[in-house]
Amino acid sequence: MKIKVSNIINDSIVDGPGIRLAVFTQxxxxxxxxxxxxxxxxxSGGHPVDMEDIIEMVNKNPLLDGITITGGEPFLQSKELSSLAKEIKKLGLNVMVYTGYTWEELMRSYEVHESFLKEIDVLVDGRFMPELRSLDLKYRGSSNQRIIDVKKSLEFKIIKKFEL
Ligand code: SF4
Known part of the structure; x- marks a missing residue:
């Protein structure tokens, strides 16, 4: 299975907690x-990468705590990324995703994104808003964006913030 990416960064320490492989989707x-x-x-930009090649990168880096899927808009490739996230979880690593959609928007098309959402541990939601930008914000660009504990939010059907 191929995933369309713009870039992949190994050993990122700015795209979520710990050391992460950051996949920038196209x-x-x-x-x-x-x-x-x-x-x-x-x-139509970017380049296709085999999912197996990403998994190999992860396997070759014993320092990783997890992967971060960002973009771009990852939910444009929900199906492909749900397969990748599932394999990453099998390796015992966590999955963090950045999306421009709000949680509420994703819930409105839940059937389409269900399999991907169920593999995500932490979701940072919402568009970047420069007027709400602050350098004090950890792992998000503007204060409208929320760091969401996906498992708990799906279970309780209400947004639960992820405790960093
Ligand atoms: S900041 Fe907005 S426009 Fe830029 S990649 Fe993220 S969602 Fe897309």
Missing amino acids: GCTHNCKGCHNPQTHDI
Whole structure:
């Protein structure tokens, strides 16, 4: 299975807690003003990478705590990324995802994204809003974005914040 990516960064310490493999997916339609990754927007850009190659990168790095799937908009590739996340979880690592969609928007199309959501531990939701940007925010760009404990939020059907 192929995943369309813009870039993959090994040993990232800025894309979530601990040491992470950061997968920047290609394609985003949110057009947030002030986006830091405009090169990820073009749906026809980027390059396809075999899921097995990403898993091999993870296997070769014993220091990793987890992977972060960001973008771009990961939920444009829900099906492919649910397979990747499932394999990562089997390795005992955690999965963090950044999306431009809000939790409420994702819940409105839950059937489409269910298999991916069920493999995610931590979700940072919502578009980047430059007027709400602060350098004091950990792991998010603007204060409208929330760091969500996905397992608990799905279980209790209400947003539960992830405790960092
Ligand atoms: S969702 Fe992320 S990648 Fe897409 S435009 Fe907004 S900040 Fe940029």
